[in-house]
Amino acid sequence: MERRSFIRRISIALASIAGIFLGASFLKQFAHRHGEQGKRIRVGRLSDFPVDTYTYINDHKIFVYRDHEGIRSVSAVCTHLGCIIQRTDEGFECPCHGSCYSEEGKVVSGPAPTALAWYKMERTPDGKFIVDLDKKTGADEKLYFA
Template sequence: MPVGRHCDGAGHLPHHMEIRMTTRPQEPRSRLDPEPISRRDMLGLSSLWMTAGSMLFALVGALRLPRAAVLDSPSKRVRVSLPETLAAGTAFVPPGRSMAVFRDEDGVFAISTVCTHLGCIIKPTAEGFECPCHGSRFAADGSVTRGPAPQPLRWLKVSASGEQWIVDEAAVVPAGTKVNA
């Protein structure tokens, strides 16, 4: 049997002529030594750990998103006394409530101050309202003047009760609904 260039496999060679294709001698392993890991297994494990780390990072980021600042009111029907000095078209925001009450020449109306984007409480400005969370802006009538808010602010039901006004935060009415002053 020829030895050297032509070989039909190591199985036909005598034991003393077996050829090992290695660049360094193999050292005997102890039973306590870990199994060597292949390149393919190492790449698989590293991609698994990177995926798990990315998912953990995304979860932590999602938990840090702004939460809605709306607190449950003790009662959804609120009695409001408008100040005599309230100028027409100026918002009156009752303390601890998520609404703004207006009086103009056509009557009295109330608008929710909960942003339609993510539920943050909006703040009155000279032009209307602005959301401190993502910058949405609303006109005094609740219409969106700058996004990302997808919808106008909700108009709330108002009814007269003597010198006071009753605003129902749970009842939504069509935009433009006013009660005569």
């Protein structure tokens, strides 16, 4: 009798621990989704972005492009199946299935169904740039240095 009681208590304890882990991972999924909304990422200072260059930000899968007038950012994620695109002389190319995008991110060829996403940028008072992944802009819009 005592042994059965012990085994039952151990079973209940193990089931409770498993339930806690399952519940925590379930809640973590929602927390992650919530964190992706309203996502504003700091990408660096002006000196981090050479003029006339697309700088790849690996942590966030975006390119930041700076010219003499301003700065803008574009997604580096292919709209076909999500591979990371690469810069070419004409625009962007996906190494997975060959989609090509123009300099403005429009689909030139390949299976990609839609253009690349461009994101709004802001500058903080202390001179750092922020990319707002929730606010899409047109390819011709940039944050002007003024």
